[in-house]
Amino acid sequence: xxxxxxxxxxxxxxxxxxxxxxxxxxxxxxxxxxxxxxxxxxxxxxxxxxxxxxxxxxxxxxxxxxxxxxxxxxxxxxxxxxxxxxxxxxxxxxxxxxxxxxxxxxxxxxxxxxxxxxxxxxxxxxxxxxxxxxxxxxxxxxxxxxxxxxxxxxxxxxxxxxxxxxxxxxxxxxxxxxxxxxxxxxxxxxxxxxxxxxxxxxxxxxxxxxxxxxxxxxxxxxxxxxxxxxxxxxxxxxxxxxxxxxxxxxxxxxxxxxxxxxxxxxxxxxxxxxxxxxxxxxxxxxxxxxxxxxxxxxxxxxxxxxxxxxxxxxxxxxxxxxxxxxxxxxxxxxxxxxxxxxxxxxxxxxxxxxxxxxxxxxxxxxxxxxxxxxxxxxxxxxxxxxxxxxxxxxxxxxxxxxxxxxxxxxxxxxxxxxxxxxxxxxxxxxxxxxxxxxxxxxxxxxxxxxxxxxxxxxxxxxxxxxxxxxxxxxxxxxxxxxxxxxxxxxxxxxxxxxxxxxxxxxxxxxxxxxxxxxxxxxxxxxxxxxxxxxxxxxxxxxxxxxxxxxxxxxxxxxxxxxxxxxxxxxxxxxxxxxxxxxxxxxx
Amino acid sequence: xxxxxxxxxxxxxxxxxxxxxxxxxxxxxxxxxxxxxxxxxxxxxxxxxxxxxxxxxxxxxxxxxxxxxxxxxxxxxxxxxxxxxxxxxxxxxxxxxxxxxxxxxxxxxxxxxxxxxxxxxxxxxxxxxxxxxxxxxxxxxxxxxxxxxxxxxxxxxxxxxxxxxxxxxxxxxxxxxxxxxxxxxxxxxxxxxxxxxxxxxxxxxxxxxxxxxxxxxxxxxxxxxxxxxxxxxxxxxxxxxxxxxxxxxxxxxxxxxxxxxxxxxxxxxxxxxxxxxxxxxxxxxxxxxxxxxxxxxxxxxxxxxxxxxxxxxxxxxxxxxxxxxxxxxxxxxxxxxxxxxxxxxxxxxxxxxxxxxxxxxxxxxxxxxxxxxxxxxxxxxxxxxxxxx
Numbered sequence: 001x002x003x004x005x006x007x008x009x010x011x012x013x014x015x016x017x018x019x020x021x022x023x024x025x026x027x028x029x030x031x032x033x034x035x036x037x038x039x040x041x042x043x044x045x046x047x048x049x050x051x052x053x054x055x056x057x058x059x060x061x062x063x064x065x066x067x068x069x070x071x072x073x074x075x076x077x078x079x080x081x082x083x084x085x086x087x088x089x090x091x092x093x094x095x096x097x098x099x100x101x102x103x104x105x106x107x108x109x110x111x112x113x114x115x116x117x118x119x120x121x122x123x124x125x126x127x128x129x130x131x132x133x134x135x136x137x138x139x140x141x142x143x144x145x146x147x148x149x150x151x152x153x154x155x156x157x158x159x160x161x162x163x164x165x166x167x168x169x170x171x172x173x174x175x176x177x178x179x180x181x182x183x184x185x186x187x188x189x190x191x192x193x194x195x196x197x198x199x200x201x202x203x204x205x206x207x208x209x210x211x212x213x214x215x216x217x218x219x220x221x222x223x224x225x226x227x228x229x230x231x232x233x234x235x236x237x238x239x240x241x242x243x244x245x246x247x248x249x250x251x252x253x254x255x256x257x258x259x260x261x262x263x264x265x266x267x268x269x270x271x272x273x274x275x276x277x278x279x280x281x282x283x284x285x286x287x288x289x290x291x292x293x294x295x296x297x298x299x300x301x302x303x304x305x306x307x308x309x310x311x312x313x314x315x316x317x318x319x320x321x322x323x324x325x326x327x328x329x330x331x332x333x334x335x336x337x338x339x340x341x342x343x344x345x346x347x348x349x350x351x352x353x354x355x356x357x358x359x360x361x362x363x364x365x366x367x368x369x370x371x372x373x374x375x376x377x378x379x380x381x382x383x384x385x386x387x388x389x390x391x392x393x394x395x396x397x398x399x400x401x402x403x404x405x406x407x408x409x410x411x412x413x414x415x416x417x418x419x420x421x422x423x424x425x426x427x428x429x430x431x432x433x434x435x436x437x438x439x440x441x442x443x444x445x446x447x448x449x450x451x452x453x454x455x456x457x458x459x460x461x462x463x464x465x466x467x468x469x470x471x472x473x474x475x476x477x478x479x480x481x482x483x484x485x486x487x488x489x490x491x492x493x494x495x496x497x498x499x500x501x502x503x504x505x506x507x508x509x510x511x512x513x514x515x516x517x518x519x520x521x522x523x524x525x526x527x528x529x530x531x532x533x534x535x536x537x538x539x540x541x542x543x544x545x546x547x548x549x550x551x552x553x554x555x556x557x558x559x560x561x562x563x564x565x566x567x568x569x570x571x572x573x574x575x576x577x578x579x580x581x582x583x584x585x586x587x
Numbered sequence: 588x589x590x591x592x593x594x595x596x597x598x599x600x601x602x603x604x605x606x607x608x609x610x611x612x613x614x615x616x617x618x619x620x621x622x623x624x625x626x627x628x629x630x631x632x633x634x635x636x637x638x639x640x641x642x643x644x645x646x647x648x649x650x651x652x653x654x655x656x657x658x659x660x661x662x663x664x665x666x667x668x669x670x671x672x673x674x675x676x677x678x679x680x681x682x683x684x685x686x687x688x689x690x691x692x693x694x695x696x697x698x699x700x701x702x703x704x705x706x707x708x709x710x711x712x713x714x715x716x717x718x719x720x721x722x723x724x725x726x727x728x729x730x731x732x733x734x735x736x737x738x739x740x741x742x743x744x745x746x747x748x749x750x751x752x753x754x755x756x757x758x759x760x761x762x763x764x765x766x767x768x769x770x771x772x773x774x775x776x777x778x779x780x781x782x783x784x785x786x787x788x789x790x791x792x793x794x795x796x797x798x799x800x801x802x803x804x805x806x807x808x809x810x811x812x813x814x815x816x817x818x819x820x821x822x823x824x825x826x827x828x829x830x831x832x833x834x835x836x837x838x839x840x841x842x843x844x845x846x847x848x849x850x851x852x853x854x855x856x857x858x859x860x861x862x863x864x865x866x867x868x869x870x871x872x873x874x875x876x877x878x879x880x881x882x883x884x885x886x887x888x889x890x891x892x893x894x895x896x897x898x899x900x901x902x903x904x905x906x907x908x909x910x911x912x913x914x915x916x917x918x919x920x921x922x923x924x925x926x927x928x929x930x931x932x933x934x935x936x937x938x939x940x941x942x943x944x945x946x947x948x949x950x951x952x953x954x955x956x957x958x959x960x961x962x963x964x965x966x967x968x969x970x971x972x973x974x975x976x
Contacts, residue, residue, distance in 0.1 A: 016791070
């Protein structure tokens with residue numbers, strides 16, 4: 001057998017470095033050249049949203065079951081989530097990082113879900129009516145409502161003037177109720193009014209009361225929109241059988257119901273044309289064989305929302321693309337005979353101006369009993385304050401909504417730009433910023449740039465009224481797809497809303513979209529990457545080799561242990577959503 | 588049981604008989620048949636060890652160290668580039684005092700690429716604190732693997748058992764495979780004095796102070812010196828049980844030998860043939876084959892070479908700018924005790940070239956004709972003019 005020797009005898013002594021004690025004496029933090037920084041950042045959806053809503057933060061709240069908290073985040077920037085959750089053109093979804101992974105998040109349906117289910121008191125920067133200044137807002141469409149809302153949250157006294165008998169502007173008189181049910185709109189407007197806004201309905205400023213009477217106000221915001229349809233023909237025909245799309249949508253009942261056999265031709269390719277066609281179909285209880293939409297643009301170029309076009313086709317409306325009206329005759333049998341020619345449309349990307357070009361010599365004849373013209377909108381400029389600069393039918397402003405007159409600001413369709421609801425809301429928000437800065441004697445340009453979201457055209461009103469908060473978002477940093485650690489996500493199909501069947505919906509006029517059902521919305525909430533928003537997933541805690549991530553249990557925020565963090569950067573690489581980054585150590 | 592085995596398979600049988608609990612390895616020519624044989628047994632469910640298929644030799648050694656720290660018997664095998672890739676962790680293993688047994692099949696190091704036998708890969712690991720055995724045939728390969736576990740687990744140092752590429756790894760010879768029961772009696776289960784144990788948590792291999800580090804280094808060296816005696820005792824016990832023993836050196840026909848060849852591995856078995864022939868002619872020649880290279884058996888060498896008048900060393904390796912490593916080590920061992928014996932350093936068989944009985948005869952001829960040993964290694968034995976004889 002093996003004789004005793006030193007090696008054997010030494011076995012009771014430690015032969016190598018073994019510690020049964022703590023190794024905390026080694027402050028490995030001294031080796032650190034970089035340190036992790038935990039900063040919430042802007043998601044691309046938020047950057048693309050004209051209103052700048054912090055969408056991933058809302059998804060995060062919702063994922064914790066806090067639907068009210070999620071809705072509160074929406075209401076920090078957008079007074080009309082129930083509207084936008086139905087009719088927005090959702091540029092957020094086009095930029096969604098998840099779109100590079102499988103399919104983008106159904107953000108619009110999420111917004112609708114929150115507005116339908118959340119109950120929340122609006123977060124104001126200062127108490128309502130805590131400031132003495134008074135502001136007049138003229139026009140209660142989305143731009144006017146947005147300006148009034150944000151200014152009221154800032155403590156101002158607001159008086160909202162509306163020429164029509166009910167508030168809402170195009171939301172009420174332009175968008176059909178099968179897309180935006182009136183109870184939803186009423187509920188949202190009621191919430192805005194709850195901020196102590198005075199409303200004067202049926203009061204046309206410049207006609208029923210003069211601008212002179214508004215002099216006691218500290219500022220005026222004009223958001224009167226583009227209320228008139230552009231005409232091609234004499235639309236006030238004695239028989240009333242030629243209407244503009246807007247006139248028709250404002251009062252669809254003006255055409256009696258017994259004329260469901262009459263052949264109706266609608267000219268135009270925007271939402272108004274499609275809305276008019278679908279509204280008329282519903283008036284006729286679904287008998288729509290004689291409704292035809294003639295569109296100068298190709299199908300791809302149509303300004304109408306693609307889902308609207310799809311739904312119109314499902315409902316049996318004929319849409320003919322690439323035709324422009326050439327000549328109108330009064331016929332004998334049918335009242336009208338129209339000549340159409342082949343057409344192409346060129347759109348100037350800068351100005352949005354549209355040019356219709358005739359192609360070839362071919363002429364097609366159509367007969368129709370009635371005609372709806374929906375080829376554009378214009379402003380009624382006869383009720384504007386004296387001396388205000390107008391160009392090409394729009395009020396001239398700078399990018400902050402300041403007009404050529406002191407104290408007078410403007411926004412929405414009246415100043416041009418994109419014609420969507422979300423853009424009008426954004427424009428109202430910009431007006432509110434501008435008016436606040438004007439009254440408080442602050443430089444609006446500086447204020448905008450301070451709270452601007454990335455390089456977008458919008459800013460965070462919440463940041464503006466509350467200032468930077470603990471752990472708030474770094475508005476200048478947008479999380480790109482390559483900052484998402486997709487290893488932590490598995491593929492899952494997007495959840496789309498259910499819709500009424502075409503045959504059913506066109507007879508009743510009920511809301512076409514039923515929204516995403518709650519169980520599937522839960523799945524959709526889980527799909528969101530929450531780009532740039534710490535979701536408390538604790539993956540950094542799991543991966544840190546030095547056990548040096550510290551979580552503040554009360555605030556739910558993270559920091560690092562400077563004594564032991566070696567700055568390896570594993571947390572930053574592991575973070576699924578681009579919250580953690582490494583910066584040079586400055587010791 | 589007597590079987591007809593390649594050296595690789597003999598080593599694999601040796602490993603299996605030792606009942607390791609974890610084997611983490613990565614295949615590489617010419618070692619792959621060891622890995623494949625073990626995998627085959629694993630597939631048949633007869634291996635009895637957990638086979639870890641890792642992504643590199645570096646990972647293989649890391650896995651072996653961790654496994655061994657938990658107190659399980661651990662085996663691996665590699666060659667050449669694979670051993671070089673393990674280099675960093677070879678230091679860890681001996682520093683952590685884990686008794687891993689590693690079979691290295693000697694293969695020339697790239698570049699240029701070459702796959703044949705040369706000892707540079709293992710000799711480059713001289714200072715990593717591993718024991719190194721160089722074996723001369725397939726039977727010795729099997730027996731040495733089993734002995735290595737017992738030696739390593741006694742001194743708590745890891746061991747490399749070196750087989751020459753192809754001359755051993757792929758040549759087939761009759762090999763006596765011992766009975767498992769007898770091996771179990773010879774080699775009881777490994778019981779380390781300390782190990783990773785979740786019931787008694789500890790951290791291993793942390794940063795230590797300068798003086799602690801120095802102490803651990805001296806301790807490791809002492810263990811290596813102890814290993815000389817332990818290796819001899821284990822070999823003696825093995826001979827008693829199985830009838831085969833090898834010693835730390837193989838001394839062949841040394842009685843009254845004037846000119847003694849010193850070499851290692853298969854050149855030693857070839858040399859026996861030459862020496863027998865030269866003895867027939869009345870020439871007084873003999874051989875010492877160095878089987879244990881680390882720890883280096885200095886005292887045994889001095890004793891064996893005490894009466895030699897001339898020494899010739901054949902190295903199948905070359906340390907560039909110096910000479911063959913065995914020759915250098917031998918001179919270093921002799922210098923303190925025996926002065927005046929000329930040591931002729933030959934470097935032959937590089938890149939796996941053949942060292943035949945005739946080559947060895949020529950080596951004896953040159954050593955006998957020359958008076959003074961040259962400072963440089965003799966790499967060309969055909970050009971007598973250049974040698975001045």
